[in-house]
Amino acid sequence: MLNFSFLICELHFGMILKATEDLRERVGKLKNMYGSGIKALDDLAEELKVNNQLTYDDLKSEVAKHSSALEDVSCL
Numbered sequence: 286m287l288n289f290s291f292l293i294c295e296l297h298f299g300m301i302l303k304a305t306e307d308l309r310e311r312v313g314k315l316k317n318m319y320g321s322g323i324k325a326l327d328d329l330a331e332e333l334k335v336n337n338q339l340t341y342d343d344l345k346s347e348v349a350k351h352s353s354a355l356e357d358v359s360c361l
């Protein structure tokens with residue numbers, strides 16, 4: 286009877302180990318999937334930040350040109 290109980294415990298332990306390995310594998314896959322998605326979003330946010338700064342600088346330059354032109358016209 287003791288041998289039978291030992292075999293059942295060993296079987297349960299093996300099943301727990303297998304389930305743990307499967308769970309670790311799934312978590313690893315999710316981590317990679319969501320991690321790469323987060324990285325892509327971070328890269329996109331950085332690209333938008335740079336583009337926004339360039340657009341702001343261009344707009345600021347255009348406003349300065351028009352302001353200067355208006356000053357020149359008003360001096361006439």
